[in-house]
Amino acid sequence: MTSTDPQLAEKGARMGLAAEIATREPFADVAARLKAAQSRELDAVGEVILEHLDSSVSLIPEVARHLMGAGGKRLRPLMTLSAAQVCGYQGASHHHLAAAVELIHAATLLHDDVVDESALRRGLRTANIVFGNKESVLVGDFLFARSFELMVKTGSLKVLDILSQASCTISEGEVLQLATQSNVETTQKMYIDVISAKTAALFGAATHAGAVLADAPERQERALADYGMNFGIAYQIVDDALDYEGTEEATGKSAGDDFREGKMTLPVILAIEAARSGEERAFWQRTIGEGQREEDDFARAQELMARDGLVERSLSMAEDYAEAAATSLGALPPSRLRDTLEDLALSSSVRAS
Template sequence: MNTSAATKPHDMLAQALAEEMAAVNRLIQQRMASEHAPRIPEVTAHLVEAGGKRLRPMLTLAAARLCGYDGPHHIHLAATVEFIHTATLLHDDVVDESGQRRGRPTANLLWDNKSSVLVGDYLFARSFQLMVETGSLRVLDILANAAATIAEGEVLQLTAAQNLATDESVYLQVVRGKTAALFSAATEVGGVIAGAPAAQIQALYKYGDSLGVAFQIADDLLDYQGDSMATGKNVGDDFRERKLTLPVIKAVARATPQERAFWQRTIEQGKQHDGDLQTAMALMEKHGTIKATRDDAVGWADKARMALDTLPDDPLRDMLRDLAAYVVARLN
């Protein structure tokens, strides 16, 4: 597939949804305003204007349009999804003590942790106001559930990230929480607001869930084989931060006693020396865990593409299909 700048699926999606995304952006600007606390729009604008792909709100708009929706509320839902995403990023950067996101200093670095946490709380509250305005209890249920699942996934990651007992099923639970939950909610509510048949809503949910899992596995893999200019992360950041992601979990599962001792020292105890990253990469290569992880990501992307088969034949459906392929095409 040709993925030059002009034909990247998310860019094509952005072009197809340009008018609606402009309305979403206007709504975001209105709702992140605060009469009494100017720091709120300052902090929010720093993140919102950092040039993210706005993938999640586009998924909501695409799902609603694909199911024939012609009302105003998909704009509210897309803004809701972006607010939830932005709130979780603000909180994540505090938890992870991050200094950089999308190549720019994080809000907690420019302001402070207190501001990041409180502005994140404000955005969560704003997102619930937007949900309520749609008048749909089912939409409220889906998005409130997603917000709880995201928080649950983050808390699970705190205990699982540096524990060698963490296996692939726990990893998947974390990924489903912190990433896939918002993807699947974003696509599902698009179908719900459009009044789509149950089978189509289920297909949209499955697409978002599988896409989110593929997206996160690919992201974790790029940490060990990516281009830091393209990803905004340094190769091996997850290893240095002692995060147990899928390539390492697979290597630990196949480790000899001597190799397991290496993982215990570097990940569990955090005693890392020069050359440890190279050793880690060599162990992953030895046990074929980079390829196995890539195969997993491709498998989830395939599930996402197949989930779309029951949806109406439409150029937007093709773009969503291409998007799933592109998420893993980055791994070649």
């Protein structure tokens, strides 16, 4: 009987996974394909959003358009529309639902940038830098209020309940992230709790609400809720991993932003767990725990992560959630749209680095 070195086995498994992932269609391509198929629906959602940005206070639409005009993948409304349609929805209320989801997302971004003191989003100056923190917070509140107007227009109390609960969960996630900020004792479980609430909850609510709007059977509702949650977790893990080796084109932010903000993301948690000396532990305590960073520290962080393959390990964990998302769609009847949603989940870890 022969034995296998656990580290070599893990490395081999990572290489096998990397080879499998490399054969998949890139995430950006799948998202573009889904977006093209839903172009008319997205245009209708855009019209609803523009209508609900209107206000007699001119600064409100000005701030909102600064944020929403900066682009973005529009993944959440896209997935909301697709979830309703994959369950056979034929009406028009999914436009209001998708617009509500996008306004919730926009509101959280405005609040996020104030809390994180961010200066750039998608390569442009953030609203809090251009207009001020108070203005950003208040316009974010306005967008939340508008989103609830749109939820009511769907005519579904269950949809209202799902998105209301998600809004509360997102706020809890924001507070929980503050508790883990710069805390080098943060565990993997705490991290997953944060991103489940802060990011995945809205994806899960969007796809769940889409199924509810279509009056789908309970089994399909649950499947789409699980799809959105697991997709959201995978998506955020990948975003966080790419901060240590990605490009601005892939992530929408400059490499090292999370490091400079002292965020306890999965790659950092794994790096602290993998520290081989007191010097390495002290490095993470100084740079992340105490916020004392020097010019070459980010390069050192990347070096430590590359040595132990921690970005790859993070992506491997993301892949588990992506596969769970894709598998959940087995509860839905076969269709081209279902296949595309599966591809979207499985390709979520295939983003340029």
